[in-house]
Amino acid sequence: MNKKTIRDIDIFGKKVLCRVDFNVPMSDGKITDDNRIVEALPTIKYIIENGGAAILMSHLGRPDGKVVEKYSLKAVAARLGELLGKEVVMADDVVGKDANAKAAALQSGDVMLIENLRFEAGEEENDKKFVDALAKLGDVYVNDAFGTAHRKHASTYGLAKVLPNAIGFLIEKELKMICDTMENPKRPLVGILGGAKVADKLPIIDKLIDVCDTLIIGGGMAYTFLKAQGYTIGESLVDDSKLEDTKAMVAKAQEKGMELLIPVDFVVSKAIDDVANKMYTKDQNIPEGYMGVDIGKKTTKMFKKAIKSAKTVIWNGPLGVFEQEAFAVGTYKIAKAVTKVKGTTIIGGGDSGSAIINMGLAHKITHISTGGGASLKLFEGKVLPGVDVIENVD
Numbered sequence: 001m002n003k004k005t006i007r008d009i010d011i012f013g014k015k016v017l018c019r020v021d022f023n024v025p026m027s028d029g030k031i032t033d034d035n036r037i038v039e040a041l042p043t044i045k046y047i048i049e050n051g052g053a054a055i056l057m058s059h060l061g062r063p064d065g066k067v068v069e070k071y072s073l074k075a076v077a078a079r080l081g082e083l084l085g086k087e088v089v090m091a092d093d094v095v096g097k098d099a100n101a102k103a104a105a106l107q108s109g110d111v112m113l114i115e116n117l118r119f120e121a122g123e124e125e126n127d128k129k130f131v132d133a134l135a136k137l138g139d140v141y142v143n144d145a146f147g148t149a150h151r152k153h154a155s156t157y158g159l160a161k162v163l164p165n166a167i168g169f170l171i172e173k174e175l176k177m178i179c180d181t182m183e184n185p186k187r188p189l190v191g192i193l194g195g196a197k198v199a200d201k202l203p204i205i206d207k208l209i210d211v212c213d214t215l216i217i218g219g220g221m222a223y224t225f226l227k228a229q230g231y232t233i234g235e236s237l238v239d240d241s242k243l244e245d246t247k248a249m250v251a252k253a254q255e256k257g258m259e260l261l262i263p264v265d266f267v268v269s270k271a272i273d274d275v276a277n278k279m280y281t282k283d284q285n286i287p288e289g290y291m292g293v294d295i296g297k298k299t300t301k302m303f304k305k306a307i308k309s310a311k312t313v314i315w316n317g318p319l320g321v322f323e324q325e326a327f328a329v330g331t332y333k334i335a336k337a338v339t340k341v342k343g344t345t346i347i348g349g350g351d352s353g354s355a356i357i358n359m360g361l362a363h364k365i366t367h368i369s370t371g372g373g374a375s376l377k378l379f380e381g382k383v384l385p386g387v388d389v390i391e392n393v394d
């Protein structure tokens with residue numbers, strides 16, 4: 001890794017504009033999981049303990065360039081204040097009068113949070129005027145928002161073009177864990193991919209067929225593979241425009257002699273929230289009027305056997321509709337199997353990360369990434385724009 005980290009830049013007496021990922025899950029105005037705030041603490045503490053003032057920036061949800069009160073970061077400022085044990089100055093706007101006045105008054109050791117970056121359309125557009133308005137608030141720029149490092153936004157990309165810059169400790173840790181593992185994995189390397197959208201994950205399936213010894217496919221994605229193989233899938237989630245692509249993936253795996261595991265039985269029901277009509281199929285075929293909502297018992301056994309032999313596991317996406325307890329059994333059993341692996345286990349954030357955390361199994365995993373999309377890009381071997389744009393060490 002040849003990128004400057006926060007240790008390589010001068011922050012003493014400086015106002016450090018730091019992009020963090022405070023896009024936390026909220027319900028009724030309350031934070032339901034503060035893990036992302038906790039993960040940002042090392043960099044924030046380093047800034048204030050080394051003579052800097054921290055001006056923190058984040059997005060929350062998708063307000064699409066408008067002020068939407070439910071996406072305000074005020075609750076985040078309050079939680080951050082509790083975690084740091086000190087006051088966090090909250091600005092009422094992003095780059096307006098209040099943010100400018102409060103930023104100007106900051107002293108070394110102070111922490112300030114500006115309002116949701118996505119209240120301004122210029123953020124996602126990486127608009128130059130908005131970049132300049134953000135840059136006016138501080139002296140140096142640190143990107144520590146791994147969860148948005150795959151985006152080319154004003155706060156994740158544009159600022160590095162106009163201010164001295166570095167990455168923070170969270171991005172450094174994520175890159176080290178994921179890139180080092182992908183560059184030189186202990187084998188067998190087993191990949192597990194679940195989740196809903198096959199179209200989003202085709203490039204990564206393609207890449208993982210190249211690098212993995214075994215690739216397990218589960219979740220809503222599996223039914224497109226099964227339909228393409230001629231099985232009946234009832235009302236299950238399917239992307240008919242990707243049938244040929246999945247056929248090509250199966251053919252590629254066969255040609256390479258790698259093991260591509262697709263479910264052989266299912267838990268099905270009449271709707272994704274219909275627990276009452278839950279039943280098991282005896283094979284890959286799903287009857288009319290039913291949809292696949294979880295992997296079945298034979299599949300779980302087959303997947304567990306493959307995971308047991310692994311020395312490295314990478315995993316993204318739940319294997320069923322895990323939001324319903326009745327359909328979360330497959331994901332849970334696979335999670336348990338992953339925790340028993342004697343080797344490196346990496347969970348690529350998003351839903352599978354939450355599933356592991358909610359199951360109380362996080363401490364048995366080598367690394368749970370804070371970025372679903374960003375970690376997928378790294379699994380795919382891609383460069384993250386928010387990292388690429390940072391200055392190299394001399």
Ligand code: AMP
Nearest residue numbers: 195196197219220292293317320321322
């Ligand atoms: P993704 O964002 O692509 O990782 O997808 C995560 C979502 O996939 C979760 O909300 C799951 O409920 C959903 N999912 C997993 N398995 C299925 C399934 N069999 N049918 C429908 N949705 C599913």
